C-alpha cells in the first residue's frame with residue numbers, strides 16, 4: 001500500500017460537477033484495482049455559482065490549499081450568465097495556472113474505434129496527437145489575473161501577448177521530451193512549432209527559442225507552421241500530426257477544433273503541468289446547454305484523471321499510480337472497441353452515469369488480470 005496523496009478537487013459549475021464525480025469514481029476504482037491507497041480529496045468551492053453566492057470566485061484559502069496538494073483536479077468553471085463588470089467571466093483556474101506556473105498544457109487527441117467520425121477518410125481512424133498549449137502567458141497574459149487588461153475609458157482596451165524566454169525554453173524542452181517519449185512508443189516523434197512568426201515579433205521570438213533548443217534533440221524531426229495553415233491541416237490531414245507546440249490562445253482554439261475531429265469536447269482531456277504541481281481537467285467547459293440532464297460525456301474528465309495518475313506515478317515514483325492510469329486507458333480503448341461505450345454526445349444511448357458504470361465494469365473485468373500479473377496488462381496512457 002502506498003502513502004495517501006492529496007488531490008485538491010474543484011468540481012466547479014454545470015457539467016463540471018457531473019464529470020468530476022465520474023472521474024473521481026473511476027480514479028478510485030483503478031487505484032483499488034492495482035492495490036494502491038486512495039487519495040484524500042480536499043474539495044474546494046470555486047466558480048461562477050460560488051461567485052454569485054459570495055462575491056468571491058474561490059474559497060478564501062482555496063488557492064493556497066490547491067498548491068499544497070499533490071495535484072489539482074478540476075471539473076469546469078464559469079457560466080456565461082455570471083460576469084465581471086468588464087464583461088469577462090469568472091475564471092479562477094486562470095489564476096491557478098499563473099500562480100503555480102502551469103506552463104505545459106498537454107491536450108491529447110486520439111481517435112477511438114466506433115466513434116462516428118466527421119472525416120470520411122479512413123486514415124482518420126489513426127488520429128493520435130498531442131497539442132502542447134503554453135498555458136500561462138501568450139495572449140492570455142493579461143487574462144491570467146483579472147484586472148491586468150488595460151482599459152482606456154470607453155475608447156480602447158489592450159490585452160498583452162507576452163512571450164518570455166524563461167517559459168518558452170521550458171515549454172519547448174517539455175515538447176521535445178514528449179515527442180521523444182512518444183517516439184519510444186512507436187509514434188513518429190515529430191514536433192511542429194505552431195506560431196505566427198511572419199507577423200508578430202513575440203511569436204518570431206517563440207520560434208527562435210524553439211530553434212535554439214532543437215539541437216539538444218537531434219533524434220526528433222521538426223517542422224514549423226503558421227497557425228492558420230496548421231488549422232487547415234488539422235482538418236485536411238490530422239493523421240500526419242504527432243506533437244504540436246504552440247502559444248496559449250492558438251492552443252486553446254486548435255484543441256477544441258481537434259476535439260471535434262475525434263467525437264467532441266467530451267473526449268478532450270487536459271493536464272497543465274508546472275515545476276511543482278499539475279492541474280488536470282477536461283478541456284471543455286460547464287456546457288450550460290446540457291447541464292443537469294445526465295447528457296455529458298465524462299470521458300474527457302476520466303482521461304484527464306488518467307493523465308493525473310500517470311503524472312503522479314512518474315513524479316513521485318509510484319508505479320502503481322502509473323499502472324492505474326494505464327488501466328483506465330485500456331478500459332476506455334476496449335470499451336470503444338467492443339462498442340460498450342456509446343455516449344449521447346455522438347449519438348449513442350448512454351448518459352454520464354451509464355458511461356461511468358460501464359467503465360467501472362470494464363475496469364473490474366481487467367482487474368483480476370492486473371492483480372495476478374498474468375500478462376493481460378494495461379497499455380500506456382495516450383500522451
Ligand SMILES: NC(=O)c1ccc[n+]([C@@H]2O[C@H](COP(=O)([O-])OP(=O)(O)OC[C@H]3O[C@@H](n4cnc5c(N)ncnc54)[C@H](O)[C@@H]3O)[C@@H](O)[C@H]2O)c1
Nearest residue numbers: 076077078079080265266283284285286287290296297345
Ligand atoms: N476549463 C474550464 O473550466 C472551461 C473551459 C471552457 C469553457 N468554460 C466555460 O464554460 C461555459 C460554457 O462554455 P462553452 O459553451 O463555450 O464551451 P463548452 O465546452 O462548455 O461547450 C461547447 C459545446 O460542447 C458541448 N460539450 C462540452 N463538453 C461536453 C461533454 N463532456 N459531453 C458532451 N458535450 C459536451 C456543449 O454541450 C456545447 O455544445 C462558459 O462559461 C465558459 O467560459 C470553462
Ligand SMILES: CC(C)[C@H](C(=O)O)[C@@H](O)C(=O)O
Nearest residue numbers: 077078091094252283284285
Ligand atoms: C474557460 C477558459 C478560461 C479556458 C481557457 O481558455 O483556457 C478554456 O477554454 C480551456 O480551454 O481550458
Ligand SMILES: [Mg+2]
Nearest residue numbers: 252253256283
Ligand atoms: Mg478552451
